[in-house]
Amino acid sequence: MNGLASSFPLVVAIGFVAAALCVVGAVWHSSDPTVRKSFIALFFVGLLAVNLVPVPSPLPFSNLHKYTETSSNPTTYYDVYLVDAEGNELRYDGNAAPPSGTLIRFGRGIATEYDEPKARSTASHLLERGITYRQHIENDRGIGHHVDFPPHALGYSWDRDLLAEYDDFVELRVYHVELRYTESGLAIEERDRTPAAQLTTDGEFTRNETTH
Numbered sequence: 001m002n003g004l005a006s007s008f009p010l011v012v013a014i015g016f017v018a019a020a021l022c023v024v025g026a027v028w029h030s031s032d033p034t035v036r037k038s039f040i041a042l043f044f045v046g047l048l049a050v051n052l053v054p055v056p057s058p059l060p061f062s063n064l065h066k067y068t069e070t071s072s073n074p075t076t077y078y079d080v081y082l083v084d085a086e087g088n089e090l091r092y093d094g095n096a097a098p099p100s101g102t103l104i105r106f107g108r109g110i111a112t113e114y115d116e117p118k119a120r121s122t123a124s125h126l127l128e129r130g131i132t133y134r135q136h137i138e139n140d141r142g143i144g145h146h147v148d149f150p151p152h153a154l155g156y157s158w159d160r161d162l163l164a165e166y167d168d169f170v171e172l173r174v175y176h177v178e179l180r181y182t183e184s185g186l187a188i189e190e191r192d193r194t195p196a197a198q199l200t201t202d203g204e205f206t207r208n209e210t211t212h
Contacts, residue, residue, distance in 0.1 A: 074180045078107030078196060081175065082130050084167035092172075093158045096133035097126050107174045111196035111207065119207065123199035127172040134163055173198045 026039040080092040080103055094103040106126060110119045137158055174197040180190040197207040 074178050076176065076178045077104055078111050079104070079175045079177050079193075080107045080126060081173045082127070082169045083171040083173055085170050086167050088166055089173065090158075090162075090166055090169075091156065092126065092130060093133065093156065095157060097129040107196075111174045111176060116205070116207070119197065120199065120205045123172050123174070123197065123205060124203075127169070127199055127201065130172070131169050134158065134169065137163060169201070171198055171200045 022039075026035055029035040081089045082092055083089050092103060097103065097106070106122055110123050110126075114122060137160055140160075173195060175193045176196045178192045178194075179188050181187065182189045195208055197205070199205045
């Protein structure tokens with residue numbers, strides 16, 4: 001089993017290279033009606049199969065299914081919050097420090113992966129960007145919908161009404177979050193948050209080593 005596990009990345013790489021070569025070959029011979037029709041038919045058969053048949057998606061269609069992969073149980077990640085002068089926490093808006101997809105990675109880095117100088121500077125950057133982005137929204141200069149992709153139905157973002165409930169931000173906190181799902185995997189059974197790191201506007205940085 002260890003041998004198979006170690007060779008899996010190579011098998012994946014070979015599969016995608018082979019698929020890429022097939023695409024190149026099909027394009028090269030696209031003037032042949034048989035090749036063109038066969039390629040299109042194979043693509044759509046594969047696309048339908050991975051979405052309709054309840055089996056693991058084969059290469060090269062492994063990321064073309066519409067369903068998400070099953071999460072591990074429990075699932076752990078790092079979440080970032082800003083704290084106002086009254087101690088109220090507000091979950092960080094990833095648009096404050098784009099690209100927003102890197103926010104969890106920044107949180108993990110601050111809490112566990114970065115050395116202290118880098119963790120401190122990253123936390124300081126997020127805190128400063130959060131404060132600045134809040135000012136932009138309050139001054140009606142946030143991200144305009146006319147220049148951005150339409151918001152996802154499950155997306156999260158600040159607005160003026162939400163920010164009006166908070167005092168000035170004075171701290172950034174990173175939490176280690178652990179989710180446990182029900183046996184069916186359709187609902188969250190338990191959610192634990194453990195403080196992992198924090199930085200105040202005064203520059204005081206602390207990190208909880210037990211969350212590493």
